[in-house]
Amino acid sequence: MARTVIIFGARGFIGRRVAAALTADGWRCIGVDRYGRTTGGVGDINGPYFSGSDWSPVALPRFLRRCGPAAVVNAVGASWSTDPAVLRRDNVLWPCRLGEACEVSGSTESILHIGSSHEYGATAPGVPVSESSGLAPVTEYGRSKTAGASYLIRAACRMNSPATVVRAFNVIGPGHGTHGIWALAVGLYRAAAEAGADRVVANVPYPETARDLVDVRDVARLVCLAAGRGSGASVATYNAGSGTATSIRQLFDAFTEQTGIPYRFVRSPVDLRIGSAWQRADVSHAESRLGWMRNFTLADSIRACLALDEPAATALV
Template sequence: MSRTVIVFGAKGFIGRCVTAALTADGWCCIGVDRHGRATGGAGDVGGPYYSGNDWSSAALSRFLRACGPAVIVNAVGASWSTDPSVVRRDNVVWPCRLAEACELSGTTESILHLGSSHEYRDTAPGVPVSEASVLAPVTEYGKSKVRGASYLVRAAHRMNRPVTLIRAFNVIGPGHGTQGVWAAAAGLYRAAVEAGSDQVVANVPLPETARDLIDVRDVAGLVSLAARRPGPAVAAYNAASGTATSIGRLFEAFAEQTGIPCRLARSPDGLRTGSTWQCADVSRAATHLGWMRRFTLTDSISAALALDAATPAALG
């Protein structure tokens, strides 16, 4: 198998860590951002890599051929609360174009796609989600992720190449984006630490809501292991901690780390529908790839609070 890997979305929250993990694992790693700018000496993607809804599969296929045989990692993706048109562009149109380019290039060794826990249906409290669980998303975001992944799966089947789906749960850690409860908590506490505040007030409609929180560096570690062992025609792995953590407990952990107490305001503003409890079964990744979580919630909070406030948080 080729030791070249091309990471699309290499400047994003997850993509940055994935690129670093693959490089540390000995891969010749070519990182491409959403504007077609590439690292690793490959030259930029020629043609309109990103221009509105124009994702050129022809330009992408030429770029892939120039890079030679390679593993393709798709870490491009819009966050679930982004504008619907952006969600469609990044989660549906882009993987469709990438799938076309992989087929046209003839140089794709395997495909690895970063998916989402939102692809599963709502979960019942106390029942961890396994990779065998039904894909029945209830949100438009989840549906977009399922649809986008399907293009890459079908392309891999036609090429007779393996495809691996990494379904990430609630990703936390350093370099977080701007969306979601983790970004809100980290942003509030970093601002409070810098200002010397004696209390944080957070709008949390349902603090008892539980999510499976996983450090971005652990997600990257799973991607690196999966890239080395692509496995069967289609493989899927949950990237998660295997632990359900309530939103209230998350803020408590920030308070313990900083010594700044938090008052939770149960305002209905920002209330979201969906499952109130979520946790993943991570035994498949452990059994098949030897993967295990390395970073605790305390580790993630420490890394996020230590991060320079000027670090870009934009997705790639």
């Protein structure tokens, strides 16, 4: 009989790719969006799963029990919100409530949480960050993701169940959200191609800022492998990255190579987001323990996004 997995945030950028990968791997997948609407034939969550600021402490455990013994994947999260209240609600209060519900239900076999590279904080240029690196988030977003993960890990430990954190670096690829440098670049190049423009102009104050860019399909595959790891260690963490630091300038160079459309940067500090100036993941742990390999290059991700007609997916589901 297929194992059951419940994916919260299953309609989001990462969540829907995770659901597709787990389904293809033979899991019985139950997808849940932030309004309690489900897939998998188990019925919607009966109660205010999410309505304004209401995260039901009653309906959620009842729903988990109805699904039967299952692994739980948390792909819910607010990404780079300018509203601290939204960050706290989605990245801190929700994981806390989910952890409590898993404990109360008595039916949760394991918990897997999608974390963020921003939990590591500022990293030294040239030095890849590994899972054993200390967590020192410097942004409100990073701190909220760190707090949320801690609630779910503690809940799993109290249940004596495996807990896994897949710490995603800068996730790119088809179906992307609306925030970040990747969404900016895709939007600009799509618009330029549609308008027949001869140049893209981007507001990039610090073009040498470098991030580890990883395709969402590779992240989903890592989640799939991690979910099937069995009991193993009580707590496991895996970096989901490409193992390459790509500057914003290099990213736009890659878009130019794929489209033939050159770019020009303007350097207005308006709406500048503060974060590490350089990040690169050490992905050797996922490679050696899970046999995970990255399948999609930066060029693959660009081609997939520029070929899509579908609108960008929201990350807040």
